Amino acid sequence: MTLTxxxxxxxxxxxxxxxxxxxxxxxxxxxxxxxxDNTFVIxxxxxRCVWVYPLTEWKFIESELRELSSLASLHRTFIRNTxxxxxxxxxxxxxxxxxTPSLVEFxxxxxxxxxxxxxxxxxxxxxxxxxxxxxxxLEIDSADYDTLAEKIIL
Amino acid sequence: MTLTxxxxxxxxxxxxxxxxxxxxxxxxxxxxxxxxDNTFVIxxxxxRCVWVYPLTEWKFIESELRELSSLASLHRTFIRNTxxxxxxxxxxxxxxxxxTPSLVEFxxxxxxxxxxxxxxxxxxxxxxxxxxxxxxxLEIDSADYDTLAEKIIL
DNA sequence: GATGATTCCCCATAACTACCCACAATCTAT
DNA sequence: ATAGATTGTGGGTAGTTATGGGGAATCATC
Numbered sequence: 001m002t003l004t005x006x007x008x009x010x011x012x013x014x015x016x017x018x019x020x021x022x023x024x025x026x027x028x029x030x031x032x033x034x035x036x037d038n039t040f041v042i043x044x045x046x047x048r049c050v051w052v053y054p055l056t057e058w059k060f061i062e063s064e065l066r067e068l069s070s071l072a073s074l075h076r077t078f079i080r081n082t083x084x085x086x087x088x089x090x091x092x093x094x095x096x097x098x099x100t101p102s103l104v105e106f107x108x109x110x111x112x113x114x115x116x117x118x119x120x121x122x123x124x125x126x127x128x129x130x131x132x133x134x135x136x137x138l139e140i141d142s143a144d145y146d147t148l149a150e151k152i153i154l
Numbered sequence: 155m156t157l158t159x160x161x162x163x164x165x166x167x168x169x170x171x172x173x174x175x176x177x178x179x180x181x182x183x184x185x186x187x188x189x190x191d192n193t194f195v196i197x198x199x200x201x202r203c204v205w206v207y208p209l210t211e212w213k214f215i216e217s218e219l220r221e222l223s224s225l226a227s228l229h230r231t232f233i234r235n236t237x238x239x240x241x242x243x244x245x246x247x248x249x250x251x252x253x254t255p256s257l258v259e260f261x262x263x264x265x266x267x268x269x270x271x272x273x274x275x276x277x278x279x280x281x282x283x284x285x286x287x288x289x290x291x292l293e294i295d296s297a298d299y300d301t302l303a304e305k306i307i308l
Numbered sequence: 309g310a311t312g313a314t315t316c317c318c319c320a321t322a323a324c325t326a327c328c329c330a331c332a333a334t335c336t337a338t
Numbered sequence: 339a340t341a342g343a344t345t346g347t348g349g350g351t352a353g354t355t356a357t358g359g360g361g362a363a364t365c366a367t368c
Binding site: 014015017018019021023025026094095096 | 344345346347348349
């Protein structure tokens with residue numbers, strides 16, 4: 001059985017070059033659905049990392065944003081914050097995407113990066129920052145973490 | 155690489171020159187549908203910024219205004235306020251549009267501007283004013299904001 | 309009608325981006 | 339084990355994009 005389209009798993013350690021390009025693992029490129037047209041949308045993650053959506057996934061988010069009313073100030077703020085950092089990127093012949101300088105800075109990316117499959121999207125991390133974040137979080141909610149695990153892991 | 159037509163995302167930092175011209179990001183110009191005929195309609199935003207609509211989107215708003223009755227004073231006021239600040243503008247060979255002096259003043263535009271894709275339209279901000287507005291808003295409705303995020307972000 | 313201001317259109321240039329090719333490392337298959 | 343294909347990394351170049359300014363055409367004013 002093959003995995004569903006647009007399903008990403010596993011961890012890869014790649015480098016980001018002087019021009020801000022990062023390789024997308026070949027397996028992820030193969031998992032990308034044809035309708036996404038070799039295109040991802042990169043944006044700020046909720047954590048200090050870059051989120052990489054398949055184009056089709058992002059289009060769905062956009063379609064939900066279109067439903068929001070421009071009359072409500074809360075909705076305007078939400079739309080603004082959601083689309084503001086989002087950029088569509090196509091990968092080149094070598095399978096790399098260009099990370100915008102502002103996202104490189106946001107995620108604190110240096111030379112080496114961790115690329116992590118997150119089922120419906122991909123995360124790009126600086127290894128040091130990820131480790132720090134994990135350490136801080138684990139102490140806080142380890143009990144809740146176990147409860148969640150019991151529900152989900154068979 | 156083509157997103158849906160008339161779909162704008164991302165943030166750009168451009169300058170407004172002495173003649174009141176601002177560049178429309180190349181990606182936005184490419185996203186503009188052919189029927190819009192290189193034309194946008196600029197008007198006052200609900201916030202202190204300039205709203206830039208693709209011509210086709212604006213025509214849709216106009217068609218809805220036509221449905222309103224000129225007999226109701228409320229409707230007349232609404233029609234008046236909606237159309238009075240709206241100006242169609244075509245971009246020049248270099249991709250710039252001319253912002254009318256009254257809109258420059260309304261949005262408090264100085265030298266440098268932020269251009270933000272808002273899915274179906276574009277916003278032009280003075281960076282300082284935007285930052286102030288964000289600060290003020292975040293304190294007010296952060297809980298509602300999170301609720302919205304949970305619904306929409308996958 | 310002449311003068312001055314404004315708008316529009318075109319050109320020039322510097323910075324940036326997308327695209328291309330090269331090569332080394334890794335994996336696959338015989 | 340070796341050859342061939344694929345994958346990851348680096349850099350060069352042509353084309354595009356952002357920004358400034360000049361001059362003709364248009365409009366308002368006296």
